Amino acid sequence: MSFLNLGIVAHVDAGKTSLTERLLYAGGVIDSLGSVDAGSTRTDSLELERRRGITIKTAVASFPLRDVTVNLIDTPGHPDFIAEVERALRVLDGAILVVSAVEGVQAQTRVLMRTLRRLRVPTIVFVNKIDRAGARADGLLRDLAAKLSPRIVPLSTPRDLGTPSATALPALPSGRIVELTGDDQLLTSFVRDERSLPYRKILAELTRQSDVQPVFFGSAVTGAGVDALIDGLATLLPTAGGDPEGPVGGTVFKVERDPAGARVAYVRMFSGTLHVRDRLPGGTVTAIEGRDTLPAGEIGRVHGLRDVRIGSFPPSADAQLFAPPTLSTVVVPKDPADRHALHTALTELAEQDPLIGLRRDDEIAVSLYGEVQKEVIETTLAEQYGIPVTFRETRTIHIERPAGTGGAGATLGEYFMAALTLEVSPGAGVEFELDVPIEQVPIHVFRTAEFFREALESAVRTTLARGPHGWPVTDIRVHVTRTGFRSPATTAADFRKLMPIVLTSALRRAGTTVCEPIHRFRLDGPVTTLGATLAALGRLGAAPESSEAGPAEYVIRGRVPAARLRALEQAIPALTHGEGVLESTFDSYRPVAGRP
Structure with missing residues (x-):
């Protein structure tokens, strides 16, 4: 078949x-x-x-x-x-x-x-x-x-x-x-x-x-x-390919919960054959609905993967096809006693949609693509989890980038039973480097240098979720140059708790630049409205870069801050007599003007 x-x-x-x-x-x-x-x-x-x-x-x-x-x-x-x-x-x-x-x-x-x-x-x-x-x-x-x-x-x-x-x-x-x-x-x-x-x-x-x-x-x-x-x-159209006898490889493209609350993964196999009792990154397969195996080319509902996440296995660095969400809002339970239950519920929703980008510190915040998505989250929390919520005003998600180079360190016993020295500088994405001799690796805790590196990198990424101005920090290189410990007193928790202190200090010394998301836009409309539209775009925060006018229609291309995109969308029908079509895609981040 x-x-x-x-x-x-x-x-x-x-x-x-x-x-x-x-x-x-x-x-x-x-x-x-x-x-x-x-x-x-x-x-x-x-x-x-x-x-x-x-x-x-x-x-x-x-x-x-x-x-x-x-x-x-x-x-x-x-x-x-x-x-x-x-x-x-x-x-x-x-x-x-x-x-x-x-x-x-x-x-x-x-x-x-x-x-x-x-x-x-x-x-x-x-x-x-x-x-x-x-x-x-x-x-x-x-x-x-x-x-x-x-x-x-x-x-x-x-x-x-x-x-x-x-x-x-x-x-x-x-x-x-x-x-x-x-x-x-x-x-x-x-x-x-x-x-x-x-x-x-x-x-x-x-x-x-x-x-x-x-x-x-x-x-x-x-x-x-x-x-x-x-x-x-x-x-x-072509039918599905793939070698059922090859190495096991596929993609989890959807995760949901069954009536008992267990995770069910929708899996597309590209290579090999998945069997019951096979081990995957998210756990061990206990059942494949309606069959015993899932060969290359097929899609199936897989049970038993308790820690499953959306993505490929083996893991691959798939490029994101669409723009990341550029809006954020704080979710507030109407009953303060529901705060823990709210975080648990949003964690489950983030399993189904990783781009929700759940963040928790003093408040619980989620990332959004738009207001309709916010309404869906509100209804889902109320009807499926019994948690009525309200939302703070939707904000545009900014990022922070290091403005220069900065270093910091802590000696053994200064804060915890661990020592750490590092330097931060501009990079691409989040780059982490551990550059210490093997005698500075607490083998009695982490067993290998690689496990130690992974633990430190995890603490780095957690810390970078909130920079000095409150936004995620990216395009940064974190270079650890010295670590220290005392056996057997030092524990993994010492390094996990020390990293935020040292990294935050280094970030403050380097300084960070707050950047806002910019969208590239294309606007099609009737040529009779071109002059009025061009005059209005500047007032709406958009920067036209080119315009082409034909006998009946024009095309304007340019850039607009994500924070002004909604206002631009709302203005287009009136500017173009209801005939304009606005298309926008995420373009880049740029430093904000004035005080962040």
């Missing part, structure tokens, strides 16, 4: 969950179609998802397609939950990008297609809602080519567009397919005898290499065009 791990991604409200429901119905998995509006869809299992009519958590469902089992991964569309999408994209063999025939290409649509193309995930575009009033075809195809990919190939043509009876007829633009190959020999054969070429085979090869993006029109609600889409899934 072959497997296809298929993701469905879209801007919010494009009809992604409705398409998931339609595919499951066509595959015979469900007996009747659920409705997003009625809260009865299969993949939106959370009560909050059903109430709001949006997908919040990635969901997985399977259906048979000829001789292939499709693992269908429904992802959130709202940008506040982009971290869920990122984890899903790492385990896909192919994707369907859903675009509304009414709203067309939206900001999140662009971000998703850009990421899919960068990862070279074979992608089919499904233009949904052809039955809705205002649906477009030719103009939308031009937008797809201009804003998503110039290498689109329409494989269906809509009829009776914008009416309940809208349908989509198959199309096979043979000349377009040959043109996109860039193969002169094929072009010659096409001119000589157009009927001699295997166009579907050529198109399948180009799609599987992520060189073209086929486009189907249809409606997930009425089912129009869905049969052609399903045929495209079977013939155009």
